[in-house]
Amino acid sequence: MPIMAKFCPVCKKGSQMSGTRVLLRGHYNPTKTSRKYPNLQWAHLPSGGRIKVCTSCLKQGRHLTAKIKS
Numbered sequence: 001m002p003i004m005a006k007f008c009p010v011c012k013k014g015s016q017m018s019g020t021r022v023l024l025r026g027h028y029n030p031t032k033t034s035r036k037y038p039n040l041q042w043a044h045l046p047s048g049g050r051i052k053v054c055t056s057c058l059k060q061g062r063h064l065t066a067k068i069k070s
Contacts, residue, residue: 006038008038010062011054013056014038015036015037016036017036019033020032041054041055051063
């Protein structure tokens with residue numbers, strides 16, 4: 001079974017690092033950064049296979065016309 005990456009193969013949208021913006025934090029009380037992942041959902045290809053694409057590509061139907069190796 002192939003390992004599914006956490007990025008969209010159609011638009012190459014991947015994860016982003018983001019920090020929480022909390023006021024009144026000093027040098028001795030730092031806030032952690034967190035990683036945000038795209039909303040990936042299973043989608044059917046016209047060739048009969050399935051891939052995980054982000055919801056913005058799924059809504060626009062880009063997975064139906066993109067050249068993707070599956």
